[in-house]
């Protein structure tokens with residue numbers, strides 16, 4: 031990524047208000063400040079040693095309600111390695127072993143390059159706890175009939191909370207993070223860093239395009255009348271990412287999730303080299319393929335059988351299980367990473 035170091039002006043880390051967090055609640059009102067020193071950990075919901083992420087359930091001192099703290103070790107930033115270096119005179123190197131030409135150590139680089147991306151969800155609902163817990167996963171093939179009979183009624187019944195989406199679209203939150211804002215009500219969209227991206231580390235670039243039009247839940251709702259919207263997101267999204275991050279479209283992965291976790295149409299833009307969560311074949315649908323399929327057949331996504339993954343603790347699992355399409359299995363203890371204190 032050293033070829034793009036001239037873009038550093040847009041990649042400076044945000045100013046350090048690290049543990050005090052200003053937040054807005056679902057009604058747009060201001061809610062109290064959170065201090066990480068007041069967080070009392072109670073349970074580790076998930077500990078992924080590959081992605082170096084952990085989700086801790088707990089509470090804040092003197093506050094009611096469950097809190098989730100998600101920690102993720104940040105990726106190395108090549109600009110930093112190139113320009114300022116990771117090490118300072120105080121860097122301590124502790125030896126594990128030294129054998130011939132091989133040395134194994136642990137070191138503690140300077141704190142500015144040793145940061146941990148932190149997400150706090152407070153107050154967290156039961157759905158959040160389920161979402162961030164380690165659990166068994168299954169795959170189902172959703173025919174159009176199953177979509178109409180089981181999935182759609184489930185989506186309508188669950189009333190997934192879209193407040194964070196509306197906050198962004200209505201200009202209430204994350205406005206300083208917006209990369210592109212097309213205000214057309216019908217074919218407009220907002221492009222901004224995904225919650226999972228720090229907005230800085232290019233190696234893990236992850237943006238989200240959220241459509242302005244309401245009522246489009248997922249891929250399943252798309253037909254030829256949406257092609258101008260999809261093409262606009264594709265073209266303007268690529269252009270903005272090239273301008274701001276100097277990444278050509280040939281290095282972008284642009285895709286939908288099916289099922290998504292939020293039923294308001296959105297599209298993911300990630301750096302091709304970054305193995306973001308949810309890029310696997312059972313979940314990701316490239317925007318280019320979606321456009322192509324719809325161009326060939328306007329109602330492709332109303333006719334196609336679409337596979338999707340389903341986790342045992344998700345409510346939709348019960349729907350498919352009760353109707354005999356899937357069977358619960360006992361968690362495979364050998365693989366589970368759930369650790370209760």
Ligand code: G7M
Pocket residue numbers: 194204222223224225226238286287289290291292296308
């Ligand atoms: O799986 P699905 O396609 O529904 O993905 C939704 C995406 O929205 C995920 O990649 C989340 O990280 C992202 N996301 C979720 N929330 C609650 C927020 C948020 O408040 N702000 C931003 N920028 N992204 C979010």
